[in-house]
Amino acid sequence: MSRPPVFAEQTASGIAVDPRTLERVIPESKRADGSVRKQLRIRPGFTPQEDVTRFRGTRQQAMDAAALPKGHILGWVAPSSAAQPKGKTSAPPPNKNAKKRASQRAKKAAEKAEAVKDSWEDED
Numbered sequence: 001m002s003r004p005p006v007f008a009e010q011t012a013s014g015i016a017v018d019p020r021t022l023e024r025v026i027p028e029s030k031r032a033d034g035s036v037r038k039q040l041r042i043r044p045g046f047t048p049q050e051d052v053t054r055f056r057g058t059r060q061q062a063m064d065a066a067a068l069p070k071g072h073i074l075g076w077v078a079p080s081s082a083a084q085p086k087g088k089t090s091a092p093p094p095n096k097n098a099k100k101r102a103s104q105r106a107k108k109a110a111e112k113a114e115a116v117k118d119s120w121e122d123e124d
Contacts, residue, residue, distance in 0.1 A: 011048075011050070014026050015042055024044070026042065027039055
């Protein structure tokens, strides 16, 4: 059996394992006035109230392990990771004014192309 570390970890109530005797003890400590409290031995099997953990059944432990993070909403997917439909942009459909402007641009582009053709034909 391996020996515990020289500076053993203490429980919430201050109980540690003595490295020489392997008994559970509350180590000696110093009071504010400088006097020393002597080391207290803890009987085997005794667990102070501060060290008692809350009982959790196997189903409760499984639920705790599978618990969602705090504030998580079931079924909600972040917009950045949501799948975008293929071939479509995420922009909303154009409104009436935007359609008018697009048609005007198309007409101007067509007129420019015709003007260039006419000017080439005129030179001949």
